[in-house]
Amino acid sequence: MRNTKLRDYFSSLRPEQWIKNLFIFLPLIFGKKLFAFPENVQVFAAFFLFSLISSAAYIFNDLIDCNQDRMHSLKQARPIASGKISLKAGRVFAVCLGCLGLALSFALNFYFGCLTLFYFLLNVCYTKILKRLVIIDVFCIAVFFLLRILAGSILARAILSHWIIFMTALLALFLGFSKRRQELSLPEQCSGQTRSVLCQYNIYFIDQVIAVVTSSVVITYMLYAVNSRTVNEFGTEHLIYGVPFVYYGIFRYLYLVYKQNKGGDPTGIVLSDVPTQINLLLWLLICIGVIYFRF
Numbered sequence: 001m002r003n004t005k006l007r008d009y010f011s012s013l014r015p016e017q018w019i020k021n022l023f024i025f026l027p028l029i030f031g032k033k034l035f036a037f038p039e040n041v042q043v044f045a046a047f048f049l050f051s052l053i054s055s056a057a058y059i060f061n062d063l064i065d066c067n068q069d070r071m072h073s074l075k076q077a078r079p080i081a082s083g084k085i086s087l088k089a090g091r092v093f094a095v096c097l098g099c100l101g102l103a104l105s106f107a108l109n110f111y112f113g114c115l116t117l118f119y120f121l122l123n124v125c126y127t128k129i130l131k132r133l134v135i136i137d138v139f140c141i142a143v144f145f146l147l148r149i150l151a152g153s154i155l156a157r158a159i160l161s162h163w164i165i166f167m168t169a170l171l172a173l174f175l176g177f178s179k180r181r182q183e184l185s186l187p188e189q190c191s192g193q194t195r196s197v198l199c200q201y202n203i204y205f206i207d208q209v210i211a212v213v214t215s216s217v218v219i220t221y222m223l224y225a226v227n228s229r230t231v232n233e234f235g236t237e238h239l240i241y242g243v244p245f246v247y248y249g250i251f252r253y254l255y256l257v258y259k260q261n262k263g264g265d266p267t268g269i270v271l272s273d274v275p276t277q278i279n280l281l282l283w284l285l286i287c288i289g290v291i292y293f294r295f
Helices: 002-012 015-030 039-064 087-108 110-128 136-156 162-184 187-191 196-200 203-226 228-234 238-258 266-272 274-293
Strands: none
Touching: 002 039, 002 087, 015 039, 015 136, 015 162, 015 266, 015 274, 039 087, 039 110, 039 136, 087 110, 110 136, 136 162, 162 196, 162 203, 162 238, 162 266, 203 228, 203 238, 238 274, 266 274
């Protein structure tokens, strides 16, 4: 019984969502600090602390939306929505987790602590207000990703190219609108009972936005790869070799969204789709090879 309860609490953290926090490592890799000590250790620590803060925000979201989640075909299984964790216990757990994560974040780096505090407060605003505003709800997702790479930049002491920042924001928009598209396909969303903002979207509009954002992601990455600053910094033009993998990653994701009716959970796709995993690994190896070994 005790082990079951522990599993429920661990499940409420949504550990599968921690994969989003891997964006913290982008400044470490593209800032040429992957093998620089102590920056690399600090960024690894930031990944775990950011995961604590994001989990506290997820629990807070579950507490606010528990009634709507009970009407959702998938979210009703979450520990708080299903009643496996009481609302009181969930509040205590979220507060303790958030305070611990923030305290350790400030101990690691003052500016990083300020950023994680802002991230958590923005999550609260998102849960209470912003996620009910059409388009703004998806823009908030992009901001959350930008805060992750900003956190990595602070601790890696690296200044990222503005092209990387743009690409991260556009990629987040792509994932966010793809998620909205899949959510619209669920029967319970037709009534708007689980998420009212979905009533303000339709498939045609989202498809138009995805088409615009998709091309923007690829073009932005290509501009970054051939940018004079990038070439001078890395001493090679070979970063362009990663472009086919970016194309494949986008096309594979679109295939899963439009053909397999997936896309509602981007982390689920990354964790379960083998072609996507292989593509990401190859892209990462090429980037590291070019940046650090000038392949």
